[in-house]
Amino acid sequence: MLFNSIDFAIFLPIVFILYWFASKGITKYQNFLILVSSYVFYGWWDWRFLFLIFFSSLLDYFIGVALFKQQDERKRKVLLWVSICVNLGFLGFFKYFNFFIENFNTAFTFFGNPISNSSLNIILPVGISFYTFQTLSYSIDVYKRKIKPTTDFVAFSAFVSFFPQLVAGPIERASNLLPQFENKRTFEYSKAVDGLRQILWGLFKKVVIADNCAESVNYIFNNSDSLSGSTLFLGGVLFAFQIYGDFSGYSDIAIGTSRLFGFNLMRNFAFPYFSRDIAEFWRRWHISLSTWFRDYLYIPLGGSKGGMIKKIRNTFIIFVVSGFWHGANWTFVFWGFLNALYFLPLLLSKRNRVNMDIVAKGRVLPSMTEFGKMGLTFGLTVLAWIFFRADNITHAFTYLSDLFSSSFFNIPEHFPKTTLGLLIIFIIVEWIGREEEFALASIGFNWPRKLRLVFYYSIILALFVFSGEQQQFIYFQF
Known part of the structure; x- marks a missing residue:
């Protein structure tokens, strides 16, 4: 169901x-x-x-x-x-x-x-x-x-x-x-209303963002051998938002639904694409799985105790096992291995716990340095997601080879304007709500009632007007 x-x-x-x-x-x-x-x-x-x-x-x-x-x-x-x-x-x-x-x-x-x-x-x-x-x-x-x-x-x-x-x-x-x-x-009325808001935002992530991105992603990845590098890059970016909208949307609906019945589930996503390094990304992405591996595999292996060699070994074990947990395909294993490589410089320089706070907390915009770090982290994440989405290892490396070609600077053959416009709105709302448990947790609380209702009804209307072709939740296969 x-x-x-x-x-x-x-x-x-x-x-x-x-x-x-x-x-x-x-x-x-x-x-x-x-x-x-x-x-x-x-x-x-x-x-x-x-x-x-x-x-x-x-x-x-x-x-x-x-x-x-x-x-x-x-x-x-x-x-x-x-x-x-x-x-x-x-x-x-x-x-x-x-x-x-x-x-x-x-x-x-x-x-x-x-x-x-x-x-x-x-x-x-x-x-x-x-x-x-x-x-x-x-x-x-x-x-x-x-x-x-x-x-x-x-x-x-x-x-x-x-x-x-x-x-x-x-x-x-x-x-x-x-x-x-x-x-x-x-029964707590305020808790139920809060749950409904989180369900609404989760549905928006899934139906409007993830499902629309999926249509373009499927087309680009299925025809990657005949498309330009710029189009392949766009496909990687859209998949990054597809999997985030799909999986975090599911988590939002699950957590919100639980609140309707008086239960509090743990937070599973904390705006990961606003991370300033890979270590921060993994503290904010699929938190319930990351902390599970930390507590039941990483720490029993010795965790961060001992020499640097053991720390590196344990880190690679965690990431590779995490990749294998996602599915029986070498693409997932390599995806985990690649993220471990991303993590390695931070571990060696002992900077893996530098960015522990919320980016630009209390400010409207990030600094140029923060913006650059977020852009670099997101770019590395997109490259790793290509392995996650590819049919097999050969497809992934061929995709990357074609991406980093002279055609990277061409105008994309596939340019979904409506989807990209919706993504911009989505990112703005997520940025505004990044200090809360979920984006809509406090947005509009101080607005006039009519404006607040217009905002929520606009989201509900978008579920019907801009819904993409229904796609199964990606993580059902895991």
Whole structure:
């Protein structure tokens, strides 16, 4: 069920009304309704995968209880590794089985020993990368005694399958979200209105920005061998905004929808394209995944402790694994490796934590130095996104080769004026709201009521007038 579909537009009000009125404010009834609604939401794609998410919930619930009761550290480690191996085993099979088989075949063929192992027709369950990491973090935190396990299976299952963030995050921690399922929730008008504003902006990002950019991006990348370098550069820029509008738009809708039900999800994007270096970009992009890898992989590997060689090793591991998490394609691995290379000069010069504040905080415009740093960071990011979007490694390098040719200075053959005009408006609104949780969090609060209504209704009108051809959310494939 897509957030930008008629199905969801019908589904959400029904669940909302039942949640606040039919449940009579009783927490266990609300949790049960959330659980059932989440399973309906997820089963809308393919009901067969409901068994997978149910098994994952069941496994980690009982492992959490057993970890808390067990005092023998050796047995506790065994329990933890059962959770890790089973969860990553499912993820590896559904997401990477064919990738490893195909590369295994290619390697033997290269050395003159062709084999005929065939791949399987495996359907990737939507959101498996997200809820797998969510349940894993629960087991790990219980093992480390950072949190106590819940004894409420319905609440835990609702936490794992919570429909707003189930299929594309944010990847929530049990320490933040699970207690919210266990505590009493009351309706707050201001919180609900704030959630609706964030949903509205998320829909604008997805329907108006991402979907319009997608039409041009698909055309340019599918015909890259016959287009000028300037057009290919435009394609890279448009994809950067497509993936940002698509993914951060989903996160905004998820967070806003959660607020309607009295939940607070973690922030997932913090205006990353206003970053002044790559380190700042990664503190602001897909925050829930970046912090997950930091806490459950980078720090266990030693983090920033030890010599520079270990720091470099750990950094490259994190970025490459992050790339591989996104999909079974060498383009994602290289994308992660390239970002690690971008990060390396900052690490070596110990300047990776210089830009910790909001750019141009309290000012209308950035300085020329800040503007130049943002431009350079964005340009490097666009080049990396080309690998993310390309069909394969060969396509990516060919695309870059054609981009950096003499035709780079030609007038682009494809120039979507309406999309570029909408992008300019979008960037201005994002810049104005960059000090808030999301762009519309405070814009218009001090305006006259009529002007404020015109602003919001203009956004709603844009959803219908300027909506692009409907595209599936990019991160559904991850």
